[in-house]
Amino acid sequence: xxxxxxxxxxxxxxxxxxxxxxxxxxxxxxxxxxxxxxxxx
Numbered sequence: 001x002x003x004x005x006x007x008x009x010x011x012x013x014x015x016x017x018x019x020x021x022x023x024x025x026x027x028x029x030x031x032x033x034x035x036x037x038x039x040x041x
Contacts, residue, residue, distance in 0.1 A: 008038070 001009075012022045020034045028037055 005014075013035075 002003075015022050015036050020036045021032050022036045022038065023029060023032075024038050029035070
């Protein structure tokens with residue numbers, strides 16, 4: 001894995017632990033209360 005992939009996994013894990021729902025742009029559900037969207041830009 002690249003350093004960027006490892007960082008993304010770690011960030012996603014920390015977001016989930018903090019109560020966020022991590023989603024991909026193709027499967028966004030904007031009705032959730034706390035979401036983080038991967039690669040939104």
